[in-house]
Amino acid sequence: MRLEPLNDRVILKALMAEETTKSGIVLPGQEKEKQQQAEVVAVGPGGMVDGKEVKMQVQVGEKVIYSKYAGTTVELDDEEYTIVRQDDILAIIK
Amino acid sequence: MRLEPLNDRVILKALMAEETTKSGIVLPGQEKEKQQQAEVVAVGPGGMVDGKEVKMQVQVGEKVIYSKYAGTTVELDDEEYTIVRQDDILAIIK
Amino acid sequence: MRLEPLNDRVILKALMAEETTKSGIVLPGQEKEKQQQAEVVAVGPGGMVDGKEVKMQVQVGEKVIYSKYAGTTVELDDEEYTIVRQDDILAIIK
Amino acid sequence: MRLEPLNDRVILKALMAEETTKSGIVLPGQEKEKQQQAEVVAVGPGGMVDGKEVKMQVQVGEKVIYSKYAGTTVELDDEEYTIVRQDDILAIIK
Amino acid sequence: MRLEPLNDRVILKALMAEETTKSGIVLPGQEKEKQQQAEVVAVGPGGMVDGKEVKMQVQVGEKVIYSKYAGTTVELDDEEYTIVRQDDILAIIK
Amino acid sequence: MRLEPLNDRVILKALMAEETTKSGIVLPGQEKEKQQQAEVVAVGPGGMVDGKEVKMQVQVGEKVIYSKYAGTTVELDDEEYTIVRQDDILAIIK
Amino acid sequence: MRLEPLNDRVILKALMAEETTKSGIVLPGQEKEKQQQAEVVAVGPGGMVDGKEVKMQVQVGEKVIYSKYAGTTVELDDEEYTIVRQDDILAIIK
Numbered sequence: 001m002r003l004e005p006l007n008d009r010v011i012l013k014a015l016m017a018e019e020t021t022k023s024g025i026v027l028p029g030q031e032k033e034k035q036q037q038a039e040v041v042a043v044g045p046g047g048m049v050d051g052k053e054v055k056m057q058v059q060v061g062e063k064v065i066y067s068k069y070a071g072t073t074v075e076l077d078d079e080e081y082t083i084v085r086q087d088d089i090l091a092i093i094k
Numbered sequence: 095m096r097l098e099p100l101n102d103r104v105i106l107k108a109l110m111a112e113e114t115t116k117s118g119i120v121l122p123g124q125e126k127e128k129q130q131q132a133e134v135v136a137v138g139p140g141g142m143v144d145g146k147e148v149k150m151q152v153q154v155g156e157k158v159i160y161s162k163y164a165g166t167t168v169e170l171d172d173e174e175y176t177i178v179r180q181d182d183i184l185a186i187i188k
Numbered sequence: 189m190r191l192e193p194l195n196d197r198v199i200l201k202a203l204m205a206e207e208t209t210k211s212g213i214v215l216p217g218q219e220k221e222k223q224q225q226a227e228v229v230a231v232g233p234g235g236m237v238d239g240k241e242v243k244m245q246v247q248v249g250e251k252v253i254y255s256k257y258a259g260t261t262v263e264l265d266d267e268e269y270t271i272v273r274q275d276d277i278l279a280i281i282k
Numbered sequence: 283m284r285l286e287p288l289n290d291r292v293i294l295k296a297l298m299a300e301e302t303t304k305s306g307i308v309l310p311g312q313e314k315e316k317q318q319q320a321e322v323v324a325v326g327p328g329g330m331v332d333g334k335e336v337k338m339q340v341q342v343g344e345k346v347i348y349s350k351y352a353g354t355t356v357e358l359d360d361e362e363y364t365i366v367r368q369d370d371i372l373a374i375i376k
Numbered sequence: 377m378r379l380e381p382l383n384d385r386v387i388l389k390a391l392m393a394e395e396t397t398k399s400g401i402v403l404p405g406q407e408k409e410k411q412q413q414a415e416v417v418a419v420g421p422g423g424m425v426d427g428k429e430v431k432m433q434v435q436v437g438e439k440v441i442y443s444k445y446a447g448t449t450v451e452l453d454d455e456e457y458t459i460v461r462q463d464d465i466l467a468i469i470k
Numbered sequence: 471m472r473l474e475p476l477n478d479r480v481i482l483k484a485l486m487a488e489e490t491t492k493s494g495i496v497l498p499g500q501e502k503e504k505q506q507q508a509e510v511v512a513v514g515p516g517g518m519v520d521g522k523e524v525k526m527q528v529q530v531g532e533k534v535i536y537s538k539y540a541g542t543t544v545e546l547d548d549e550e551y552t553i554v555r556q557d558d559i560l561a562i563i564k
Numbered sequence: 565m566r567l568e569p570l571n572d573r574v575i576l577k578a579l580m581a582e583e584t585t586k587s588g589i590v591l592p593g594q595e596k597e598k599q600q601q602a603e604v605v606a607v608g609p610g611g612m613v614d615g616k617e618v619k620m621q622v623q624v625g626e627k628v629i630y631s632k633y634a635g636t637t638v639e640l641d642d643e644e645y646t647i648v649r650q651d652d653i654l655a656i657i658k
Contacts, residue, residue, distance in 0.1 A: 003159065003185040006151055011185065036638060042185075050181070051146030052615030057570055065567065065638050065647070072184060074130060074159050083159070083184040087614070090636060090647040091567040091575065091606070097253065097279040100245055105279065136279075144275070145240030166278060168224060168253050177253070177278040191347065191373040194339055199373065230373070238369070239334030260372060262318060262347050271347070271372040285441065285467040288433055293467065324467075332463070333428030354466060356412060356441050365441070365466040379535065379561040382527055387561065418561075426557070427522030448560055450506060450535050459535070459560040473629065473655040476621055481655065512655070520651070521616030542654060544600060544629050553629070553654040 001077055005044035008054040010089060012038035012071070012082045015063065036065050037093065038082060046086075056086060063093040095171055099138035102148040104183060106132035106165070106176045109157060130159050131187065132176060140180075150180060157187040189265055193232035196242040198277060200226035200259070200270045203251060224253050225281065226270060234274075244274060251281040283359055287326035290336040292371060294320035294353070294364045297345060318347050319375065320364060328368075338368060345375040377453055381420035384430040386465060388414035388447070388458045391439060412441050413469065414458060422462075432462060439469040471547055475514035478524040480559060482508035482541070482552045485533065506535050507563065508552060516556075526556060533563040565641055569608035572618040574653060576602035576635070576646045579627060600629050601657065602646060610650075620650060627657040 003011050015037045039061065046056040058064060071084035097105050109131045133155065140150040152158060165178035191199050203225045227249065234244040246252060259272035285293050297319045321343065328338040340346060353366035379387050391413045415437065422432040434440060447460035473481050485507045509531065516526040528534060541554035567575050579601045603625065610620040622628060635648035 002188050004188050005185045006183055007181070009184055036636070048147065048149075053612065055612070065636075065640075067636055072130070072159075072161055074184070076159075076187065087571070089570055090573055090638070091569045093640065094566050094568050096282050098282050099279045100277055101275070103278055142241060142243070166224070166253075166255055168278070170253075170281065190376050192376050193373045194371055195369070197372055236335065236337070260318070260347075260349055262372070264347075264375065284470050286470050287467045288465055289463070291466055330429065330431070354412070354441075354443055356466070358441075358469065378564050380564050381561045382559055383557070385560055424523065424525070448506070448535075448537055450560070452535075452563065472658050474658050475655045476653055477651070479654055518617065518619070542600075542629075542631055544654070546629075546657065 003042055003074075003076060003081065003083070005042050005083060007044050008046055008049045008056070008086045009044040009083055010040055010056075010058055010086050011042040012064070012066065012084060013041045014038050014080070014082070036068060037063065038066060039063055041081065044086075054086065058086060058089055058092065064089045065091045065093060097136055097168075097170060097175065097177075099136050099177060101138050102140055102143045102150070102180045103138040103177055104134055104150075104152055104180050105136040106158065106160065106178060107135045108132050108174070108176070130162060131157065132160060133157055135175065138180075148180065152180060152183055152186065158183045159185045159187060191230055191262075191264060191269065191271075193230050193271060195232050196234055196237045196244070196274045197232040197271055198228055198244075198246055198274050199230040200252070200254065200272060201229045202226050202268070202270070224256060225251065226254060227251055229269065232274075242274065246274065246277055246280060252277045253279045253281060285324055285356075285358060285363065285365075287324050287365060289326050290328055290331045290338070290368045291326040291365055292322055292338075292340055292368050293324040294346065294348065294366060295323045296320050296362070296364070318350060319345065320348060321345055323363065326368075336368065340368060340371055340374065346371045347373045347375060379418055379450075379452060379457065379459075381418050381459060383420050384422055384425045384432070384462045385420040385459055386416055386432075386434055386462050387418040388440065388442065388460060389417045390414050390456070390458070412444060413439065414442060415439055417457065420462075430462065434462065434465055434468065440465045441467045441469060473512055473544075473546060473551065473553075475512050475553060477514050478516055478519045478526070478556045479514040479553055480510055480526075480528055480556050481512040482534070482536065482554060483511045484508050484550070484552070506538060507533065508536060509533055511551065514556075524556065528556065528559055528562065534559045535561045535563060567606055567638075567640060567645065567647075569606050569647060571608050572610055572613045572620070572650045573608040573647055574604055574620075574622055574650050575606040576628070576630065576648060577605045578602050578644070578646070600632060601627065602630060603627050605645065608650075618650065622650065622653055622656065628653045629655045629657060 005011050040058050043056050046054045066084050067088045070088035071082045073082050099105050134152050137150050140148045160178050161182045164182035165176045167176050193199050228246050231244050234242045254272050255276045258276035259270045261270050287293050322340050325338050328336045348366050349370045352370035353364045355364050381387050416434050419432050422430045442460050443464045446464035447458045449458050475481050510528050513526050516524045536554050537558045540558035541552045543552050569575050604622050607620050610618045630648050631652045634652035635646045637646050
């Protein structure tokens, strides 16, 4: 089974902590921030969304930072995903 | 009797738990998430909705994930349905 | 006396419980849901409503399901009616 | 003195209870509902209101039902009036 | 010093009670309602306001009724004024 | 250092009490109202702001009245400024 | 690793207190205001954002003042950044 997002939606999968921090020093609040980083696993087709043309700008495999509390968490085949609108993605981590 | 949705509305019927989880391991919170999965039983005609053109993208029989708390639950002939706007559908489960 | 709705408004009259349930089994919460089913008794002319073109899609005599808490309840000649916008009607019961 | 409404505003004057109920039976809640019925005493010119074209559809002398809590109550020459937007008028009583 | 309103703003000055009531009978609540009556002392140029064309419809010297709680009260040279948007003016008293 | 506002923003500096009141009589509430008067110290370029064309109408050096609670107070080089959108400016004091 | 903002987003890095105050006198509330000053470290491409054309007006290296509470704080490689929409930037400090 796989998820195929509608409209301007993007499906994200949380990144493991090891992948995103080079330094071993844990700052207060670091744990919470980490949850905003994720990998793109599926991208909707974009197009007319709520009467406005949306062009998709992220690609599967990219690592992104998204808004706190944005999106809906779903579980499929024992994996947890977050489905957000592309506009909830703040930046791509290069 | 059957329900014929207006505009961009979609009528959903909850999926049984057995149909959506391959693994037998129950993770905490899994029960709640499951309620967001449903089968499409009727699709409105789309068209101009609130001054914006909406093209329907889901089809009867497809399994979908929809927003928590979205829609209205109705009962007809002892069956329970949820009526949502298409934009409350996040992704199609393929 | 009769009510002639303005714009995209529709006048509804609650359906009696007997008319809408085939089964005699009363499920919990059934009473509340029943109140969302109604018969259309008058339909506004549609047209430009709040700057958007609205085409009326329901007809007098049709049975419909409408949003919980939507509309305004009025009483005329000892009959109770609910006046809703067409967009508060979710589906037609056929 | 008389009130000349601006834009899409309509000036209403409450109807006496005697004029609107044929039956002498007082149902609970009837008193409150009655306050939503009123006679149109002045109609604004319509036109462009908040960037949208509004065509006036009610006429002086018509009896109407309007939204609960809508409008502003003013007093002029010891008479009380309610000034509403036309869109707060739900239906004309014919 | 004088105030020159921007955009669709109108500067109002409260009317004295004597000018607005013919009858000497004081009804309950009358005091509060009186505060909604005012004289226009300055009118903004109108034009494009928040992306919409606004044509000014009130003139200096006219008596108007405006929305409760609308506008901002300012004091200049020991006189108190209320600055409202034209759309907060409900009707002109003729 | 100086502040250069973006879009339709205007930078204001509070006026001293002495400059704005001719009379020596202090009315109740006068102190609070005085804080709404300010001098324009910088004006943004205007142009397309949130999809709407905004033409700047105030000039550096003008005294203005602005909405209570509008804007953001910032401090630069031990001077305090308030940055507002032009639409929060109600009137120019001439 | 570096952050590449989407749409009209701008990535900011807080300025050290030493860089922004010439005077050594600490006024009450000064500490809090200082947090609104930041340096631009990355600028999104702009373009069509929520159906409106946005032209980017800030550049990497510029010092800016932004709205209190605006944006999302993220941490990358033990550095803390704030990601805001360009419209949350009030002024450039020159």
